[in-house]
Amino acid sequence: MSDFPATTIGAVSLIQRGTCAFVQKLQNAVEVEKLYPNVVAETPRGDPNHMVLLGAHLDSVPAGPGVNDDGSGMSFQLELAEQLAKAGSPPRNKIRFLWFGGEEDGLVGSQYYAAHLSDTVVARTDMMLDTDMIASPNFARLVYDGDGSTFGSELAGPGGSGTIERVLTDYWSQRGMVSEPIPFDGRSDYVGFINRGIPAGGMHAAWYFARVKDAFPSEATAVNAKEGRAQLPVQIPGPRARPRPLSGSIDRCPGARAGAAARRGLR
Numbered sequence: 001m002s003d004f005p006a007t008t009i010g011a012v013s014l015i016q017r018g019t020c021a022f023v024q025k026l027q028n029a030v031e032v033e034k035l036y037p038n039v040v041a042e043t044p045r046g047d048p049n050h051m052v053l054l055g056a057h058l059d060s061v062p063a064g065p066g067v068n069d070d071g072s073g074m075s076f077q078l079e080l081a082e083q084l085a086k087a088g089s090p091p092r093n094k095i096r097f098l099w100f101g102g103e104e105d106g107l108v109g110s111q112y113y114a115a116h117l118s119d120t121v122v123a124r125t126d127m128m129l130d131t132d133m134i135a136s137p138n139f140a141r142l143v144y145d146g147d148g149s150t151f152g153s154e155l156a157g158p159g160g161s162g163t164i165e166r167v168l169t170d171y172w173s174q175r176g177m178v179s180e181p182i183p184f185d186g187r188s189d190y191v192g193f194i195n196r197g198i199p200a201g202g203m204h205a206a207w208y209f210a211r212v213k214d215a216f217p218s219e220a221t222a223v224n225a226k227e228g229r230a231q232l233p234v235q236i237p238g239p240r241a242r243p244r245p246l247s248g249s250i251d252r253c254p255g256a257r258a259g260a261a262a263r264r265g266l267r
């Protein structure tokens with residue numbers, strides 16, 4: 001859209017000739033809408049009145065390793081689905097697997113999905129577990145601070161989120177492994193679900209920084225790391241790569257978005 005002047009309404013717009021045919025330019029101009037596909041699957045069995053939503057995102061940014069963010073979360077969910085199927089016995093609760101598009105562009109897919117859940121489904125949903133980055137090479141075991149006991153009640157999840165936090169934290173401590181709380185700071189796909197009052201939680205392993213800094217979330221991890229009980233320096237969330245703009249120049253011919261795909265819109 002940068003090729004277009006800002007004000008064209010009611011005026012004639014002169015566009016400089018680039019490498020694209022004018023037909024292509026025209027198509028690009030009307031096809032700036034971007035597709036953010038969500039992929040949804042659920043177990044055929046399990047109690048539908050106690051649904052568990054699992055969420056990870058399909059997209060990534062050029063600035064960071066997509067294999068971690070969030071190839072790790074989405075493949076974890078795939079593996080979990082396969083193992084569940086292999087196990088043969090149905091899960092106690094119905095599990096819905098959600099793979100979101102457009103997380104990096106502003107949680108687009110998950111916000112859309114959560115906002116369009118019916119009140120009935122929301123009432124039948126026990127929790128949403130977000131998995132966004134669980135394969136960092138210098139990882140941390142970070143558990144969302146569901147009850148706000150560390151980062152304050154204004155950053156706590158809806159009632160029930162504290163229970164999720166406790167279950168995950170206990171899982172690690174029972175195995176002699178440290179974990180750290182992390183705030184619901186609005187950076188991942190849980191946001192839309194929290195906004196609907198659905199208890200949320202999950203694990204996050206942070207992301208890799210080549211330059212090791214002395215950033216420990218807490219004294220406890222620092223001590224544990226020194227004593228060899230924890231993995232090495234943990235990166236607490238810092239500024240992250242900003243998403244790419246939604247549309248590029250209309251002169252980028254080979255990159256012309258598939259118009260049909262764009263028109264299919266969000267599902």
Ligand SMILES: [Zn+2]
Pocket residue numbers: 057069070103132133188
């Ligand atoms: Zn992510």
